[in-house]
Amino acid sequence: MGGGGDQGGRESRVRVDLTAVVIAMRDGEPHVLTVANDGASGVALPFGPLQAGHPTLQTGLRRWVEDLTHRKLGYVEQLYTFADHAPFQPNADHGADHQTISIAYLALAASPEDSATLQGRWRRWYGFFPWEDRRGGGPAARAHLLERLFAWAEAQRDAGDADCVERVRLAFGADGAAWDEERALERYEMLYEADLAPEAALDLGLEPSAAANGMPGLPMFADHRRILATAISRLRAKIKYRPVLFELMPAAFTLTNLQRTAEALSGVPLHKQNFRRLVAQQGLVEDTGAMATGTGGRPAKLVRFRREVTVERPAPGVRLRATRRGSYP
Amino acid sequence: MGGGGDQGGRESRVRVDLTAVVIAMRDGEPHVLTVANDGASGVALPFGPLQAGHPTLQTGLRRWVEDLTHRKLGYVEQLYTFADHAPFQPNADHGADHQTISIAYLALAASPEDSATLQGRWRRWYGFFPWEDRRGGGPAARAHLLERLFAWAEAQRDAGDADCVERVRLAFGADGAAWDEERALERYEMLYEADLAPEAALDLGLEPSAAANGMPGLPMFADHRRILATAISRLRAKIKYRPVLFELMPAAFTLTNLQRTAEALSGVPLHKQNFRRLVAQQGLVEDTGAMATGTGGRPAKLVRFRREVTVERPAPGVRLRATRRGSYP
DNA sequence: TCAAAAGTGTTATCCTTACACCCATGT
DNA sequence: ACATGGGTGTAAGGATAACACTTTTGA
Numbered sequence: 185m186g187g188g189g190d191q192g193g194r195e196s197r198v199r200v201d202l203t204a205v206v207i208a209m210r211d212g213e214p215h216v217l218t219v220a221n222d223g224a225s226g227v228a229l230p231f232g233p234l235q236a237g238h239p240t241l242q243t244g245l246r247r248w249v250e251d252l253t254h255r256k257l258g259y260v261e262q263l264y265t266f267a268d269h270a271p272f273q274p275n276a277d278h279g280a281d282h283q284t285i286s287i288a289y290l291a292l293a294a295s296p297e298d299s300a301t302l303q304g305r306w307r308r309w310y311g312f313f314p315w316e317d318r319r320g321g322g323p324a325a326r327a328h329l330l331e332r333l334f335a336w337a338e339a340q341r342d343a344g345d346a347d348c349v350e351r352v353r354l355a356f357g358a359d360g361a362a363w364d365e366e367r368a369l370e371r372y373e374m375l376y377e378a379d380l381a382p383e384a385a386l387d388l389g390l391e392p393s394a395a396a397n398g399m400p401g402l403p404m405f406a407d408h409r410r411i412l413a414t415a416i417s418r419l420r421a422k423i424k425y426r427p428v429l430f431e432l433m434p435a436a437f438t439l440t441n442l443q444r445t446a447e448a449l450s451g452v453p454l455h456k457q458n459f460r461r462l463v464a465q466q467g468l469v470e471d472t473g474a475m476a477t478g479t480g481g482r483p484a485k486l487v488r489f490r491r492e493v494t495v496e497r498p499a500p501g502v503r504l505r506a507t508r509r510g511s512y513p
Numbered sequence: 514m515g516g517g518g519d520q521g522g523r524e525s526r527v528r529v530d531l532t533a534v535v536i537a538m539r540d541g542e543p544h545v546l547t548v549a550n551d552g553a554s555g556v557a558l559p560f561g562p563l564q565a566g567h568p569t570l571q572t573g574l575r576r577w578v579e580d581l582t583h584r585k586l587g588y589v590e591q592l593y594t595f596a597d598h599a600p601f602q603p604n605a606d607h608g609a610d611h612q613t614i615s616i617a618y619l620a621l622a623a624s625p626e627d628s629a630t631l632q633g634r635w636r637r638w639y640g641f642f643p644w645e646d647r648r649g650g651g652p653a654a655r656a657h658l659l660e661r662l663f664a665w666a667e668a669q670r671d672a673g674d675a676d677c678v679e680r681v682r683l684a685f686g687a688d689g690a691a692w693d694e695e696r697a698l699e700r701y702e703m704l705y706e707a708d709l710a711p712e713a714a715l716d717l718g719l720e721p722s723a724a725a726n727g728m729p730g731l732p733m734f735a736d737h738r739r740i741l742a743t744a745i746s747r748l749r750a751k752i753k754y755r756p757v758l759f760e761l762m763p764a765a766f767t768l769t770n771l772q773r774t775a776e777a778l779s780g781v782p783l784h785k786q787n788f789r790r791l792v793a794q795q796g797l798v799e800d801t802g803a804m805a806t807g808t809g810g811r812p813a814k815l816v817r818f819r820r821e822v823t824v825e826r827p828a829p830g831v832r833l834r835a836t837r838r839g840s841y842p
Numbered sequence: 843t844c845a846a847a848a849g850t851g852t853t854a855t856c857c858t859t860a861c862a863c864c865c866a867t868g869t
Numbered sequence: 870a871c872a873t874g875g876g877t878g879t880a881a882g883g884a885t886a887a888c889a890c891t892t893t894t895g896a
Contacts, residue, residue: 198563200527200614234527234612241596241614265594265616267570283563285529285570285616287594347824354824440875458859460876481874482866495676495683769848787886789849810847811893 201286202241203231203408204249205263205415208293208306209432214448215306216412217253217293221405228405229412230304231286245289252303255293258431261422263288263414266407290415292431309416310451312401312409315356316368316416317451329380329400330358336378365450366421372413375400383409420450427468430489438476438484439463468493530615531570532560532737533578534592534744537622537635538761543777544635545741546582546622550734557734558741559633560615574618581632584622587760590751592617592743595736619744621760638745639780641730641738644685645697645745646780658709658729659687665707694779695750701742704729712738749779756797759818767805767813768792797822 206217221228230252238244246260265287310317315329333352340348355370357363375381382403403409423429429446443459463469469487476484535546550557559581567573575589594616639646644658662681669677684699686692704710711732732738752758758775772788792798798816805813 198527198529200529234614241594262593264591265570285563287614350824438875455859456875457861457877476875480868481872482868482876484875495679767848784886785848786850786888790885809895810845811849811895813848 199284200234201231201284202234202245202248203229203266203286203288203411204245204252204291205229205288205412206249206253206257206291206293207309207415207419207432209295209445209448210306212444212448214309214432216309216312216415217304218307218404219304226405227307227402227408229408231408234287241287242289245291249291253293257291257293259290259292259428261290261418263290263411263418266411286411288411288414290418292419292428294432295434307402309412312404312412313368313372313416314401315371316365318363318365319447319451319453330356332380333374333378334358336380363452365452366417368420369410369413369417372410376410381409383407423449427489427493430468433489436472436474436486436488438486439469440484442469442487466493528613529563530560530613531563531574531577532558532595532615532617532740533574533581533620534558534617534741535578535582535586535620535622536638536744536748536761538624538774538777539635541773541777543638543761545638545641545744546633547636547733548633555734556636556731556737558737560737563616570616571618574620578620582622586620586622588619588621588757590619590747592619592740592747595740615740617740617743619747621748621757623761624763636731638741641733641741642697642701642745643730644700645694647692647694648776648780648782659685661709662703662707663687665709692781694781695746697749698739698742698746701739705739710738712736752778756818756822759797762818765801765803765815765817767815768798769813771798771816795822 204217208215208217217230218227219230220226230249232248234241235244238247242260242262246257249260250257265285267283267285315326333356334349337349337352352374353359354361355367355374372381376383380400383406401409404412419428423446429442429449432445432449433442439460442463443454443456446459447454467490470490472486472488474486476486533546537544537546546559547556548559549555559578561577563570564573567576571589571591575586578589579586594614596612596614644655662685663678666678666681681703682688683690684696684703701710705712709729712735730738733741748757752775758771758778761774761778762771768789771792772783772785775788776783796819799819801815801817803815805815
């Protein structure tokens with residue numbers, strides 16, 4: 185065989201891993217499934233060597249994660265295939281002729297109520313990316329982060345990268361620039377570049393405790409935080425044009441529930457009336473007849489997802505748009 | 514190590530291939546780089562075993578393809594990672610314990626004027642997907658294709674898949690439904706399911722000559738046509754929100770050139786005035802001062818891409834919208 | 843002089859955004 | 870009564886889609 189030739193180099197052993205980003209809502213917050221890891225950097229995403237015996241990668245991953253979580257997965261999508269995280273990663277398992285490739289998948293699960301039989305642990309995703317949550321307002325810690333980032337960017341500019349300061353400004357919505365919630369991956373990569381992610385410091389050979397000092401967000405094993413950032417970016421983009429949001433909802437929910445979920449995932453506050461109109465207009469939900477019992481005010485209608493829209497409409501999603509002025513009224 | 518456990522099965526040898534979809538414009542038509550293949554099904558995309566020795570997959574692929582084409586690549590993006598194409602693929606190289614994984618990349622190259630030193634051959638991409646070109650109008654062959662597709666879909670419906678006919682209608686824009694040029698992959702997969710792609714017939718063990726009889730579009734080696742369909746879908750989506758179109762243009766071009774390129778890639782005719790306004794409004798191009806010499810009518814201004822927009826704007830692209838009424842005036 | 847392509851001005855329509863307001867329930 | 874959250878109507882603004890029209894060259 186051999187149609188195209190080589191990529192210039194000698195052949196080598198390749199290890200192929202599957203890595204899963206499993207997302208579910210708990211208490212109105214997005215959570216990600218993590219597992220304990222023997223290595224130094226505690227928290228990891230579920231991962232393991234690729235196994236044969238499944239017709240496709242996707243079905244293999246689905247079965248594996250369903251075994252892990254003991255619940256049906258609603259939605260599975262391939263995220264990205266990562267090779268070595270960085271050229272200078274001195275990990276023992278990543279020797280010169282033993283490259284590791286990880287094929288990462290995003291999976292959405294319905295809200296887990298009991299985590300009794302679960303292997304692993306659900307963790308709030310904003311624990312890993314506190315700067316990605318722009319609902320609350322509190323720009324206290326954010327100011328500190330931006331200060332350090334701009335210090336790095338100015339050093340880069342002086343070292344020849346003219347646009348670096350501007351790129352930081354745009355990516356982080358600083359100084360009048362608009363915040364784009366979909367650029368979560370870009371932001372993480374900038375922080376990594378600026379040595380503001382402990383993983384980067386670890387890769388450079390520093391001690392974990394020293395490295396994590398003052399760094400924003402919990403670190404993860406290897407490049408798992410980058411994979412999670414990829415998942416967040418993808419999911420935030422996807423809910424706008426595909427009805428994946430409903431894979432994270434219970435069978436019946438109120439419109440406010442739905443809005444809170446969309447807000448929690450995208451990390452920005454949404455405009456109530458417009459959100460409702462868009463959902464109604466697109467025919468994404470239908471009444472169940474039941475009402476939500478006392479949540480503090482007037483009882484809300486319980487609605488359910490209209491499965492038919494998956495066939496009907498070409499690209500139905502929750503087109504969310506952040507309100508310009510601050511957070512909740 | 515070992516965080517997540519296995520996916521249930523025994524370990525096996527895995528072969529990892531890189532596959533490249535290299536796109537360039539020639540004579541106003543999008544072309545893809547192909548190589549001759551020793552196997553039965555002639556045409557293939559450039560592919561080869563993954564080699565170690567590059568810091569990232571992306572840089573490795575870039576260097577490899579640049580060697581192959583003898584020109585600089587403008588844009589490289591990972592497309593998807595494919596495992597076995599179908600469960601019933603009886604290919605000799607795909608034994609039970611020798612799975613092949615191919616990581617596919619999309620690359621854009623500037624227009625090649627001389628193909629002298631080239632290893633491989635440029636082929637018009639609509640040769641592989643004639644139904645994806647909706648510029649010309651001529652719905653003659655399309656009607657025949659739709660007829661066969663609907664016959665299959667109705668059989669599926671009778672076999673229990675209730676929505677199948679409706680899915681075909683929506684995917685192919687038949688019977689009043691809107692044509693969505695981005696759904697090229699979905700369309701190819703439907704044709705494959707319906708045994709209207711020769712590859713599907715080959716997988717089932719039929720003879721190539723018999724299989725290709727009356728099938729639309731040139732077949733390709735293994736699942737390469739699926740990979741190309743993935744690339745087309747991705748590229749058609751991308752040009753709307755990222756300025757990748759300009760990677761395929763020469764240094765100076767006219768606005769009509771640009772529009773013809775956008776139309777050729779997306780396969781639909783565009784509205785001239787609105788296209789121009791959008792390009793101008795977003796500041797994507799600037800005058801060079803020179804004029805295009807006689808192309809049959811009034812000479813057009815030559816413009817060039819404003820590289821600055823890559824930094825300036827968060828998501829600049831050519832938002833194209835098909836005109837409702839037919840093709841060119 | 844005519845065909846062909848470049849380039850401009852203007853209007854109707856839709857979608858988005860935001861405002862203000864009313865409804866129903868628990869305390 | 871009033872606080873809290875659910876739910877609706879409507880006007881201002883901007884972006885889009887389409888129209889008709891003028892300009893400049895080559896044959």
